[in-house]
Amino acid sequence: MRIYFCGSIRGGRSDVLVYQTIVRKLNTFGTVLTEHVAGGELTESGENVSVAGDKWIHDRDLDWLTQCDVVVAEVTQPSLGVGYELGRACSMKKRILCLFRPSSGRTLSAMIRGAADPELVQVQDYKEEEVEQVLDSFFSTLKVT
Numbered sequence: 001m002r003i004y005f006c007g008s009i010r011g012g013r014s015d016v017l018v019y020q021t022i023v024r025k026l027n028t029f030g031t032v033l034t035e036h037v038a039g040g041e042l043t044e045s046g047e048n049v050s051v052a053g054d055k056w057i058h059d060r061d062l063d064w065l066t067q068c069d070v071v072v073a074e075v076t077q078p079s080l081g082v083g084y085e086l087g088r089a090c091s092m093k094k095r096i097l098c099l100f101r102p103s104s105g106r107t108l109s110a111m112i113r114g115a116a117d118p119e120l121v122q123v124q125d126y127k128e129e130e131v132e133q134v135l136d137s138f139f140s141t142l143k144v145t
Helices: 016-026 054-067 080-091 128-140
Strands: 002-006 070-074 095-100 121-125
Touching (some): 002 016, 095 128
Parallel strands (some): 002 070, 095 121
């Protein structure tokens, strides 16, 4: 299974340790195409755009999004990029799991929570210590293609 993981980069990196836990668990279900999002060396500046450029990053990531079987997004840290990726994934009819931690004190965007659809988009509130069980539950319902 090919998994596209979404997490904030330029929108803020305060949840990187949570991303690392999620990506470690996702690797037990398949190949994480965007494993770099959980990298501790990645800063709010993002990847080295002087080498790759924003367009190259955009096109690469959309290619990965097209290839993936499922999308998992940690949406607690607001991020324009994650919202964009989720919108594109919805239009591609991808299976999506959005993870949100209410303990952050934030309120999840209605555009994310309101997109919940039993067939394609699941929005799950969770506590950090429960994330592995949430992922186990989600992936146990997927049909492998």
